[in-house]
Amino acid sequence: MRGQWDITRRDFLKGVAVGSSxxxxxSLLGCAEKKPEETPTATPTKxxxxxxxxxxxxxxxxxxxxLATYGYWYDKAVKAAINKVNSEGGIAGRPVEYVGxxxxxxxxxxxxxxxxxxxxxxNVDFVxxxxxxGICIASAPIAEQFNxxxxxxxxxxxxxxxxxxxxxxxxxxxxxxxxxxAGDWVLENIGKxxxxxxxxxxxxxSHDKWFTKKVEEHGGEVAAHIPIPLDAKDLVPYVSKxxxxxxxxxxxxxxxxxxxxxxxxxxxxxEAELFSVICANDGIDTEPxxxxxxxxxxxxxxxxxxxxLDTPYNREFREACxxxxxxREIGNPKNVIVGSHYWAHYETVFxxxxxxxxxxxxxxxxxxxxxETLEDMRVKEGPGFPQGPAxxxxxxxxxxxxxxxxxxxxxKLVVKKEIPLEDSIYPPEIDYTKx
Amino acid sequence: MVMIGQxxxxxxxxxxxxxxxxxxxxxxxxxxxxxxxxxxxxxLYMIGAVIGYFAIDYLGFFWIGLLIAMFTxxxxxxxIERGVLRTIEKDPIRILIATFGLIFVFQHVALLTFGGAPxxxxxxxxxxxxxxxxxxxxxxxxxxxxxxxxxxxxYLFLYRTKFGLWIRASTQNRDMAMAMGIPVNAIFxxxxxxxxxxxxxxxxxxxxxxxxxxxxxLEMTVLAFIxxxxxxxxxxxxxxxxxxxxxxxxxxxxxxLNPTIARMISLIVLVIVLIARPRGLFSK
Numbered sequence: 001m002r003g004q005w006d007i008t009r010r011d012f013l014k015g016v017a018v019g020s021s022x023x024x025x026x027s028l029l030g031c032a033e034k035k036p037e038e039t040p041t042a043t044p045t046k047x048x049x050x051x052x053x054x055x056x057x058x059x060x061x062x063x064x065x066x067l068a069t070y071g072y073w074y075d076k077a078v079k080a081a082i083n084k085v086n087s088e089g090g091i092a093g094r095p096v097e098y099v100g101x102x103x104x105x106x107x108x109x110x111x112x113x114x115x116x117x118x119x120x121x122x123n124v125d126f127v128x129x130x131x132x133x134g135i136c137i138a139s140a141p142i143a144e145q146f147n148x149x150x151x152x153x154x155x156x157x158x159x160x161x162x163x164x165x166x167x168x169x170x171x172x173x174x175x176x177x178x179x180x181x182a183g184d185w186v187l188e189n190i191g192k193x194x195x196x197x198x199x200x201x202x203x204x205x206s207h208d209k210w211f212t213k214k215v216e217e218h219g220g221e222v223a224a225h226i227p228i229p230l231d232a233k234d235l236v237p238y239v240s241k242x243x244x245x246x247x248x249x250x251x252x253x254x255x256x257x258x259x260x261x262x263x264x265x266x267x268x269x270x271e272a273e274l275f276s277v278i279c280a281n282d283g284i285d286t287e288p289x290x291x292x293x294x295x296x297x298x299x300x301x302x303x304x305x306x307x308x309l310d311t312p313y314n315r316e317f318r319e320a321c322x323x324x325x326x327x328r329e330i331g332n333p334k335n336v337i338v339g340s341h342y343w344a345h346y347e348t349v350f351x352x353x354x355x356x357x358x359x360x361x362x363x364x365x366x367x368x369x370x371x372e373t374l375e376d377m378r379v380k381e382g383p384g385f386p387q388g389p390a391x392x393x394x395x396x397x398x399x400x401x402x403x404x405x406x407x408x409x410x411x412k413l414v415v416k417k418e419i420p421l422e423d424s425i426y427p428p429e430i431d432y433t434k435x
Numbered sequence: 436m437v438m439i440g441q442x443x444x445x446x447x448x449x450x451x452x453x454x455x456x457x458x459x460x461x462x463x464x465x466x467x468x469x470x471x472x473x474x475x476x477x478x479l480y481m482i483g484a485v486i487g488y489f490a491i492d493y494l495g496f497f498w499i500g501l502l503i504a505m506f507t508x509x510x511x512x513x514x515i516e517r518g519v520l521r522t523i524e525k526d527p528i529r530i531l532i533a534t535f536g537l538i539f540v541f542q543h544v545a546l547l548t549f550g551g552a553p554x555x556x557x558x559x560x561x562x563x564x565x566x567x568x569x570x571x572x573x574x575x576x577x578x579x580x581x582x583x584x585x586x587x588x589x590y591l592f593l594y595r596t597k598f599g600l601w602i603r604a605s606t607q608n609r610d611m612a613m614a615m616g617i618p619v620n621a622i623f624x625x626x627x628x629x630x631x632x633x634x635x636x637x638x639x640x641x642x643x644x645x646x647x648x649x650x651x652x653l654e655m656t657v658l659a660f661i662x663x664x665x666x667x668x669x670x671x672x673x674x675x676x677x678x679x680x681x682x683x684x685x686x687x688x689x690x691x692l693n694p695t696i697a698r699m700i701s702l703i704v705l706v707i708v709l710i711a712r713p714r715g716l717f718s719k
Contacts, residue, residue: 064543066650068551200695229698231654233645234455234682236448237689237697240441240569256553259646263555267563269570283552291561335550 050090054097058124065106069283073342080320081349111135143167160398172344175206181424183214191247192220198252200227207252248273262292290411301340308415313386350384395428440567445690453682454582459637462630468669477656478541483635497559512631545649558643667715
């Protein structure tokens with residue numbers, strides 16, 4: 001069928017190919033002080049208005065694309081933290097200025113460009129980074145090259161191992177830490193014979209690798225490893241490969257793939273227990289999914305619901321971000337927090353405040369002193385640190401924090417066990433201080 | 436036995452999923468037959484799912500929500516044809532750019548209203564049946580039947596009605612059709628609306644299976660174009676066969692092989708088909 005203006009098949013395919021490549025791009029997509037026993041201070045009273053040259057903190061977040069929910073909440077958390085810091089006298093008496101958010105569009109190439117923009121054009125002093133591991137890995141060398149401290153939130157293990165450097169600090173958990181934290185408990189309490197279903201890229205493959213090791217340590221068995229292509233839509237071909245004789249399934253999926261996985265799991269009549277890290281479900285409203293998610297176990301890095309961590313610091317943090325006790329946005333209850341992630345950038349602002357004030361940092365010229373101050377820092381739960389105690393390991397700049405084992409009951413995440421940060425520590429693979 | 440069961444389930448699901456893909460893609464085939472390279476077709480599918488979600492959430496009735504989504508997206512389709520495409524209808528490059536622009540518009544409207552997190556429409560039925568030791572959901576069979584009925588209805592509409600004849604005449608030779616007194620502009624507008632409505636039906640019906648996300652349209656656009664190109668641009672039969680071929684290739688090969696290798700093999704087979712039939716299986 002051809003019309004008046006003839007578009008040839010070749011013209012058409014060329015146009016589609018060019019357009020698609022523009023759009024699809026590379027999308028997709030997985031503490032503070034040397035004196036460990038410092039007692040947290042009470043919420044400070046209002047201090048003098050900060051003055052002097054502002055300290056500029058940039059935000060490199062996913063405001064659009066697959067991980068847009070994260071950017072939305074990161075932005076809110078950083079604004080809340082900076083408002084609090086400025087209202088309490090700033091950092092070392094200087095005001096803090098938020099530059100951003102710079103939208104990565106959830107694409108590695110765009111994210112790296114935004115990192116360069118923040119550092120070279122906006123002249124930020126620090127960058128709070130993406131949740132997209134590919135973007136974090138692409139941004140780490142830029143941080144080192146231009147002497148800018150970078151705080152990524154991607155979960156890939158390599159960000160604080162082979163792909164990191166001395167300018168990169170990660171306050172949030174990562175895949176190996178999560179497996180260390182949850183592994184022993186799930187193997188002792190849920191079962192020893194597992195299937196692992198995971199999205200087939202670095203993040204999912206890491207979960208498969210580290211959890212398999214953990215199962216082997218416990219003398220258990222992984223009966224099936226099931227990679228799921230990132231662009232798979234119908235998951236029947238993959239879920240049907242889960243053997244019926246496994247005791248439990250460890251799944252590492254994200255976003256709509258999680259809902260697709262759970263739907264298909266129910267549809268195919270699978271009955272083994274389900275476990276996942278919260279990344280699979282963060283930002284997703286579990287209550288309407290009660291029929292497919294009820295009873296499953298999840299590792300949370302900070303409880304979604306206030307009930308799981310009801311402290312004055314958490315109440316203050318949630319209020320500042322506009323979050324209700326159930327983990328929903330006040331005024332827009334359909335919007336659920338990425339509760340296990342957004343705290344990290346809130347706390348990073350306070351971590352920086354502490355480190356800057358301790359090290360006497362004034363500009364990037366003093367970055368080495370600041371890095372040395374951050375290395376091996378510890379903080380206790382308190383104002384600015386609602387998630388709890390944290391320890392920033394000197395060698396690989398990975399922070400260790402407590403986590404929570406939760407179960408879905410009546411559609412809600414209910415904390416069943418708190419896992420202390422010590423249970424998640426593993427030997428460092430690298431020592432940046434010697435490089 | 437387990438392996439046989441997996442192959443049977445893979446084969447059955449391949450047909451079912453292929454029919455669902457055909458339902459989503461058939462609208463694109465109609466629109467392409469008017470020489471409109473609408474790369475925002477996946478966004479019409481996404482917007483349909485989003486409107487369906489809100490309507491079902493508000494009213495509590497799946498089928499009424501489906502109808503609301505279908506008619507709303509048909510209206511949006513009419514608006515696009517009249518307001519955006521009519522003025523640039525003789526320039527395919529500008530149409531490509533304009534429809535790319537529509538992708539961003541639709542995605543950001545959905546991001547603002549629906550949010551970035553995925554959600555699900557509850558299926559209107561949850562029963563399943565057993566086959567070779569595997570459960571299989573009845574809803575999928577039901578959706579596949581709807582696809583068959585819609586495709587059959589569309590065939591009868593295009594080949595057994597006066598309006599269908601006008602559509603075929605207008606898309607084959609626009610000037611001649613105008614000379615014969617066929618209201619070509621109106622035909623194009625209604626055809627575009629029909630294509631958009633079919634995309635939205637696909638969006639709502641597949642939402643209980645694969646969830647709704649504001650960015651889901653783009654992936655579906657790519658898949659829909661692959662199906663159309665394999666089947667042959669403008670061919671309803673080609674779209675149906677192309678969609679089932681893709682569904683079957685993935686369904687059976689994934690049951691037998693590592694899914695990543697299965698995906699590679701299915702793409703290699705599609706490339707071989709294109710080499711053998713460069714204009715698609717059923718090109719006109």
